[in-house]
Amino acid sequence: MKKTILLITFALNASMALAQAPAAPAAPPPAPVPITDADIRAVEAPKADDRLKGDPGASITGTVADISVADSKKGMTVADVLNQIGQNKIAINFTWTLITGFLVMFMQAGFAIVETGLCRAKNANHTMMMNFMVYGVGMLAYYLIGFTIQMGGVGGSANLGGVNPLNTEWGITLFGKSFGLFGQHGLFLTQGGTYDVGVMVMFLFQMVFMDTALTIVTGTCAERWKYAAFIVASFVMGAFIYPLFANWAWGNGWLANLGANFGLGKGYSDFAGSGVVHAVGGLTALAGGLIVGPRLGKYNRDGKPNAIVGHDIVIVLTGCFILAFGWFGFNPGSTLGASGNGALRISSVAVNTMLAGMTGGFGAMFYMWTRYGKPDASMSGNGLLAGLVAITAPSGFVNTIGASIIGLIAGVLVCLSVEFVDRVMKVDDPVGAISVHGVNGLWGVISVGLFADGKSNYGGSWNGVTGSVTGLFYGDAGQLVAQLIGVATLIGFVFTFSFVVFWLIELIVGNRVAAKVELEGLDIPEMGQLGYPEFELKAGA
Amino acid sequence: MVLAGVVITFLGFVISVMSLGMTSSVSGRMVMVLIGLAVSLVGIIGVINRAFLKNALWRK
Incomplete structure (x- = not known):
């Protein structure tokens, strides 16, 4: 026993002495040793016998044996290893961007059932068909011309391996600076060297964004829009209206360069498209x-609005959930990668997205509950969507507190806006798309100029300006001006352009179905089939 | 009337863009952009919308 106590005391003293002794000077770091081809070849691959036994522990799958060798006679070299690392980075980014693009594509299903559920049963087939075919019509227009206008001069994307062929932007000189207006490479995804794997990824991801913008319009015009007019309007929007603004914001156009050319923050910054997608829509x-x-x-003759309730709130809220799910593709996917250039911020973007959706839902629910005595289901759904729309632009630039505030404001704003559009402007919007996407898209753009915290770092610069996007509350008023110019462009240019297009369609094709068709329901006259043929619909429903 | 509204709405956009060339101060540009935004909103809500309301279907 005595021996044990002595030993413990000795050990304690020794350790205390060691702890109290002055630290020995740190040894200089070893000089880097260059890795040679011989070192690479010395790395042992798993034995063939071991591989035949299978690999339940995943310890011999994915080893040096899986690295491609450029010249089998020379064997593996350092260059082979470096090329593999580079390809792995781009492969991660391709996979990330494609999968998030697939999620965004699935949002079309969410939009379809939200809009159909908010319309009456007698128009279900017509509303669903518009949402279904807008996917194809928009894609055709974008493939033929829209993608070229939008991205043909973007000038490169490091995360996608370059996309170098997209390098020709047409512009004018104004105030002594270049104003990029539209791209010129990418027709049919072959012209100008655009038959390129990186360009294909870019096309798919941007195409599904464009289609999201188009499907917003079908909600507002539902239950009285001629199907032929819808086709024409959607084609023009996919070919020209959306791509033009998207070029200015994302394709190396003049809005993106407001920072580089005029010292306004980092230029117009719209991370995932509150302005480009939602406000345009x-x-x-x-x-x-x-x-x-x-x-x-x-509306009655005195202008008093009547509520025309949708036929299925269950599918409306299911659609909202599908949209919230798809938004995880929309916002985090907009990094265009998960590896390199600060792309690991995808986690922050995803959390911001879910938080803003949550506070948006709460904002709308509590507003309606307080004002009308019930937590309105459709407005709660719209509140969730409004929060998601608003956080789309700032999701990559703000912290979680900013995201929560942006979403909460959006949730209340959508209720106020729906009332304004319905009662003051007397514009009939069956699904509230103008308020959800238009008004909150604009709010999202402005919120970047207020809440961006200057902590994001996507490769050290944004829109060609060194540093991080920083809003007014964090010290950069110039960023807010850049955002407001974007808002002015959306309201002053995009609205005007769209209005003229609708006006021309009105003159040539006519936008509205006959009153008899509208009363009967658009399913049979326009589509030839009822949405719910075995249901007996109430007269006038 | 509608055509005038379209022109006014577009004019707001032009005013906002002109802010880039007319001044280099951030606050000066901010004021001009806000004026441009107000003009565009007057064009949409005050002119175009009012013109449509005058001839609205539900009045007939």
Whole structure:
């Protein structure tokens, strides 16, 4: 026993002495040893016998044996290893961007059932078909010309391995600076060297974003829009309206360069498209809603609005959930990668997205509960979507507190806006798309100029300006001005362009179905088939 | 009336863009952009929308 106590005391003293002794000077770090081809060849691959036994522990799958060798006679070299590392980075980014693009594509299903559920049963087939075919019509227009206009001069994307062929932007000189207006490479995804794997990834991801903008309009114009007019409007929007603004914001156009050319922050910054996608869709919907006019029975002769309730709140809220799910593709996918250039911020972007959706839902629910005594289901759904729309632009630039505030404001704003559009402007918007996407898209753009915290770092610069996007609350008023110029462009240019397009369609094709068709329901006259053929629909429903 | 509204809405955009060339101060540009935004909103809500409301279907 005595021996044990002595030993413990000795050990304790020794350790205390060691702890109290002055630290020995740190040894200089070893000089880097260059790795040679011989070192690479010395790395042992798993034995063939071992591989035949299978690999349940995943210890011999994915080894040096899986690295491609350029010249089998020379054997593996350092260059082979470095090329493999580079390809792995791009492969991660391709996979990430494609999968998030697939998620965004699935949002079309969410939009389809939200809009159909908010319309009456007698128009279910027509509303669903518009949402279904807008995917194809938009894609065709974008493939033929829209992608070229939008991305043909973007000038490269490091995360996708370059996309170097997209390098020709057409512009004018204004105030002594270059104003990029539209791209010129990418027609049919072959012209100008654009038959390129990176360009294909870019096309797929940008195409599904464009289609999201187009499907917003079908909601506002639902239940009285001629199907032929819808086809024409969607084609023009996919070919020209959306791509033009998207070029200015994302394709190396003049808005993106407001920072580099005029010292306004980092230029117009719209991380995932509150402005490019949602405000463009929402403002085009406003133009359409004005020209198409309200549904029969929506307003009394004295201008008092009547509520025309949708036929299925269950599918409306299911659709909202699908959209919230798809938004995890929309926002985090907009890094265009998960490896390199600060792309690991995808986690922050995803959390911001879910938080803003949550506070948006709460904002709308509590507003409606307080004002009307019930937590309105459709407005709660719209509140969730409004929060998601608003966080889309700032999701890559703000912290979680900023995201929560942005979403909360969006949730209340959508309720106020729906009331304004419905009662003051008397524009009939069956699904609230103008408020959800238009108004909150604009709010999202402005919120970047307020809440961006200057902590994001996507390769050290944004829009060609060194540093991080920083809003007014964190010290950069110039960023807010850049955002407001974007808002002015959306309202002053995009709305005007859309309005003229709808006006021309009104003159040539006509936008609205006959009153008899509208009263009967658009399913049979326009589509030839009822959405719910075995249901007996109430007269006038 | 509608055509005038379209022109006014577009004019707001032009005013906002002109802010880039007319001044280099951030606050000066901010003021001009806000004026441009106000003009565009007047064009949409005050002119175009009012014109449509005058001839609205539900009045007939």
